[in-house]
Amino acid sequence: MENIQHSIQESEKGKRLDAVLAGLEYNWSRTQVQQWIKEGNVTVNGAATKPNYKCVPGAEVQVEIPDPEPLDVEAEEMNLDIYYEDADVLVVNKPKGMVVHPAPGHLTGTLVNGLMAHCKDLSGINGILRPGIVHRIDKDTSGLLMVAKNDSAHEKLVQQLVDKTVTRKYTAVVHGVITHGAGTIDAPIGRDKKDRQSMTVVDGGKQAVTHFNVIERFKDFTLVECILETGRTHQIRVHMKHIGFPLAGDPKYGPRKTPDLNGQALHAGVLGFIHPSSGEYIEFEAPAPESFNEFIEKLKKEH
Template identity: 55%
Template structure:
């Protein structure tokens, strides 16, 4: 059991205040702790939306986090390609890539470990993982089965020689047909769960081109030159075209789905041992395809065109 206390010195709703005062506790964890009675104010049970009086004492007694589990799990995988060095997998929307607090198991890594040995370079909890995509982003990932392959794939990412192209449905109607977003990214100074364009952030470059226009929405392709956390989502929100369905960076009024309409459609790299150029594609998930068909009908466009 972790015990902490602090004195209230600013007027914020309690769940947000706890997350601000205690960086190791997320706002969702704070909300859950308050609702469970594990976070109190001057000994009193409160609600997440309550605003405590200045000078009051907030007492936090949270249970120890659930240990991360790297047990191999027999979870079905959509394997697009595999050889002695690499696995290319089409990750479904809703699956977390590797174990982390709040997602201790049932991840892509648990499924991969059941299927094959993986490289050990990226640490205990991320074996084989060379790059990631978000939980609610679908699409292609390359996974290293040994350390030699991991070093090769990582070097290709660093040298920007590999291919990573996404498709996204975004809000608004682009005036231009293509463009480049160059804007440095780092942790948001306003919300530590978010990334943001910040002056002292890491360089980030996203290339985009318009595929179809639907009036209030646009279908685009995005090619990553760099691979920062949430890069496409933040860059598109930054230029006024947030990804539809994005709960973190987009508007509340958006397209209904199972998260952001963002899919890693194309992936290319050199095979680590032979040097052969490999390129793979994966179709968008059914909910993505159905949404495009609906938008095409509303815009009077052909519905049977390939995405």
């Protein structure tokens, strides 16, 4: 069992405990936090508490993370595109259309199923459905992911995400022609109150920062590089829509008329981080999938 300590900050005064803990960058869901609180695994100043406890600055919170249950997800042989692997970490190029981790009722065909067949040693920190998963990308986004093969590596990689030292560069095609060469979007992201399955820019949301550079302009579209400073759910898709340039092919955040690309034109092409054991910075680059490049060529011809 792992223990996590957190001192309530002035900025967290009056907020619900479950919301504060879910926002600590450990990839905990609010549902998971609530379950831990109900099971007595979360204490405030040494005493049991409730999910709706209103936080008081200076209070000491202790979270005891239970050991992961035996994984009830089957290993599946897959032809994974492994870019790097050693005893601590694995870097894989996820294809478009593949879900990263299983969910109840959908336990097969995911990247985790393939990873379990490829290697037996994955970090257990994120529980039985997400072994080794440090961060994720959407089903219809292709590109590079780092996977932790032990708990020590997992903690160090998560800390790098918290410290914003991980390099994550994406290539995207957006609707509209961006006239300026570069920009930064600093806008908080949270659940859309009108649609709980979607995210949106909202007051009181989690801080989210995306930098972008224009690579090439076409008749009605722009090819951009997006650099994540934070890693919120659907961040690039939400941020580009927020400034009026939604991603091409995006069924959730794009316009009604958008190219049929079987999902958004978004590729996580560059991933760099400090190796958890050697301390050396390593970086990897994966080319965009053929379908992405074919779409670019089509736009060039039309332009």
